[in-house]
Amino acid sequence: MAESSSGFEALADKERSSQASSISDWWGRSDTRNNPLARINPAASGSRSYSPQSTGDTRTDRKTPTGPRANLVVSRALILVTSVLIMIGSVTPWVTATILGRTVSVKGTDTGISNAIGVNGWITFIAGVVLLVIGALMLVSGETSLRGLAALAAATSLGVGIYCLVRILHELSKARASASRFGPLGRSLVGNTSIGFGLIMLLVAAVVALGATVAEARAS
Secondary structure (H helix, E strand, O other): OOOHHHHHHHHHHHHHHHHHHHHHHHHHHOOOOOOOOHHHHHHHOOOOOOOOEEEEOOOOOOOOOHHHHHHHHHHHHHHHHHHHHHHHHHHOEEEEEOOOOEEEEEEEEHHHHHHHHOOHHHHHHHHHHHHHHHEEEHHHHHHHHHHHHHHHHHHHHHHHHHHHHOOOOOOOHHHHHHHHHHHHHHHHHHEEEEEOOHHHHHHHHHHHHHHHHHHHHHHO
């Protein structure tokens, strides 16, 4: 009887151990919906692989152009602006004179300029139009030849502008010298002559345009 009782006890212990192992396995493998601890701390569920989901914002912020890209934007904008200023300077006064209290101005496209120095503002006006068209094309095309054409148009405006400035100053000097022979009356007839703001605007815009084309080439 003692041996039979010992056998039953050993069998009962084995059965209890098997049930405890099954309960432990179920507890570790059960879904978090059935495991209250897993709702608080997923690591407590006994799962060996737990990776928390990232809650960071995955949206990318739009950044403003920097470095060479920003230089290209600035240089192309300058080319467009200066081309318009070159055209405006070509059709505005190149010479201003005050004679007997009256102010008289001669525009760059007037025939009086071409009669005096051989050229006038129509050349620089056309160069400004060409520069404007090229600048607009540079906004939509990366063709390298456009930079050379833009530099050529800007250099033409600057060269012609400098030539006109020198010739006009020379002609004004000659006129003053001739008038000085007749004393105060002659000088009053010539009046107070000076370079008009149109030619100055043209020269400044042409210098900036040429610098912008150089910056465009370096940034590219």
